[in-house]
Amino acid sequence: MTATVTSTSAQPAAAGTRFPDGFVWGAATASYQIEGAAREDGRGPSIWDTFSRTPGKVVGGHTGDVACDHYHRYAEDVALMADLGLGAYRFSVAWPRIRPDGTGPVNVRGLDFYDRLTDELLAKGIDPVVTLYHWDLPQTLEDRGGWTVRETAEAFADYAEVVYRRLGDRVATWTTLNEPWCTAYLGYGNGIHAPGKQDPAGSLAAVHHLNLAHGLAARALRAAGARNISITLNPCEVSPLDPTNPADIAAATIIDGVANRIFLDPLLRGEYPADVLEHISRITDLSFIKDGDTEIIHQPLDILGINFYTPSYVSAKPGQPGAGDYPGSEGIAFRKPVGPVTDMNWQIEPASLTRLLTRIHRDYPGTPLMITENGAAYPEGVHDPLRVDYLNDHLRACHDALAAGVDLRGYFAWSLLDNFEWAEGYVKRFGIVHVDYTTQERALKDSAKWYREVIKRNGLE
Numbered sequence: 001m002t003a004t005v006t007s008t009s010a011q012p013a014a015a016g017t018r019f020p021d022g023f024v025w026g027a028a029t030a031s032y033q034i035e036g037a038a039r040e041d042g043r044g045p046s047i048w049d050t051f052s053r054t055p056g057k058v059v060g061g062h063t064g065d066v067a068c069d070h071y072h073r074y075a076e077d078v079a080l081m082a083d084l085g086l087g088a089y090r091f092s093v094a095w096p097r098i099r100p101d102g103t104g105p106v107n108v109r110g111l112d113f114y115d116r117l118t119d120e121l122l123a124k125g126i127d128p129v130v131t132l133y134h135w136d137l138p139q140t141l142e143d144r145g146g147w148t149v150r151e152t153a154e155a156f157a158d159y160a161e162v163v164y165r166r167l168g169d170r171v172a173t174w175t176t177l178n179e180p181w182c183t184a185y186l187g188y189g190n191g192i193h194a195p196g197k198q199d200p201a202g203s204l205a206a207v208h209h210l211n212l213a214h215g216l217a218a219r220a221l222r223a224a225g226a227r228n229i230s231i232t233l234n235p236c237e238v239s240p241l242d243p244t245n246p247a248d249i250a251a252a253t254i255i256d257g258v259a260n261r262i263f264l265d266p267l268l269r270g271e272y273p274a275d276v277l278e279h280i281s282r283i284t285d286l287s288f289i290k291d292g293d294t295e296i297i298h299q300p301l302d303i304l305g306i307n308f309y310t311p312s313y314v315s316a317k318p319g320q321p322g323a324g325d326y327p328g329s330e331g332i333a334f335r336k337p338v339g340p341v342t343d344m345n346w347q348i349e350p351a352s353l354t355r356l357l358t359r360i361h362r363d364y365p366g367t368p369l370m371i372t373e374n375g376a377a378y379p380e381g382v383h384d385p386l387r388v389d390y391l392n393d394h395l396r397a398c399h400d401a402l403a404a405g406v407d408l409r410g411y412f413a414w415s416l417l418d419n420f421e422w423a424e425g426y427v428k429r430f431g432i433v434h435v436d437y438t439t440q441e442r443a444l445k446d447s448a449k450w451y452r453e454v455i456k457r458n459g460l461e
């Protein structure tokens with residue numbers, strides 16, 4: 001991450017809760033979740049347009065057709081960001097706006113939108129942090145096999161370079177993919193996300209082609225001149241329910257393998273872990289891994305983005321059917337959340353974030369980390385003390401990780417705005433800014449006002 005963003009500390013916080021100088025304070029969104037304008041200015045259809053129109057896939061039949069209408073209201077939204085004092089804004093580029101059919105002609109009007117947005121951000125002193133893929137794959141590419149085929153990885157690198165050539169003079173930080181875990185396992189494993197496939201072998205091919213897409217794009221971006229290259233993962237702390245039980249420990253190792261190490265190891269060590277390859281070889285013949293692929297995947301990484309929401313606890317349970325989002329998880333049970341949960345029914349456990357960051361720092365040393373998403377869904381309303389608590393406690397967990405020596409460079413709240421929460425439609429609200437979907441009015445929630453103070457003092461109270 002570029003160090004161009006410096007937080008001002010108007011009132012220094014107590015020593016214990018102050019963040020390092022230059023710590024990046026941001027908020028994040030994603031194209032399909034906020035932009036709307038689904039058929040405007042030459043945008044082609046994405047897998048989420050198709051999926052959200054498929055009956056029964058998204059709560060309430062909601063689609064991203066209008067969403068937060070950010071495509072038209074981006075200037076107003078950037079003004080909000082400036083009002084909050086954000087140093088950086090993480091947004092994603094919609095591939096089908098840039099190349100409507102995935103590989104063909106470039107749609108200049110699509111690039112123009114991100115150009116306007118970038119300039120608006122810079123004019124307000126906000127650092128644009130671009131994610132090139134946050135799940136809206138051009139439908140034409142899905143029709144040719146999507147992430148289960150290698151061509152999609154190649155097409156991604158070409159598209160990445162097109163965007164870089166337009167914005168690279170002003171955008172410092174380039175993130176290739178957002179949460180390939182979700183793309184592969186929710187998209188092609190259990191099918192709760194677009195394109196809605198249920199194909200365990202296909203989901204593992206998708207994992208590899210996403211890793212490869214990152215490597216090819218990172219290489220192309222760097223060759224074109226990009227300096228700060230990152231990927232955002234959603235690593236999860238997977239713990240054995242009974243830490244003294246060897247069968248539970250073995251179960252946790254399997255899930256940690258298919259959820260975390262299958263991405264982290266090739267990206268940061270240049271090889272897939274042997275235990276994971278062995279484990280998945282009963283599902284796939286691995287023929288999609290070609291000679292030289294792991295070298296391509298293993299590109300220098302300037303920052304590793306981490307999205308964190310909740311931990312997992314697993315135990316060995318003979319006879320338990322496998323979960324589609326964890327291939328080969330037969331005989332392993334996931335504990336239901338205990339204690340306080342958010343509106344997503346996700347267990348709240350901030351200390352898990354500290355442990356996760358510490359572990360990544362230890363096992364994959366030398367790569368600076370950035371929280372690229374963290375936040376909570378709570379029901380409608382601008383008074384959101386539970387969200388304030390969630391954010392406060394997780395920032396404290398980040399601070400604990402810093403104190404333990406983790407090289408953590410910044411924090412992006414998910415999300416700037418209430419938005420289209422994928423299969424949950426507009427029902428789950430993650431915004432620190434409330435959106436009235438009838439009038440498109442924005443209103444700062446208490447959490448946004450609280451976050452503004454955190455940013456101002458560069459620390460917690």
Ligand code: FCB
Nearest residue numbers: 030178179414421422430
């Ligand atoms: C993450 C996604 C993001 C949002 C949050 C709640 O997995 O990256 O788009 O949906 O979860």
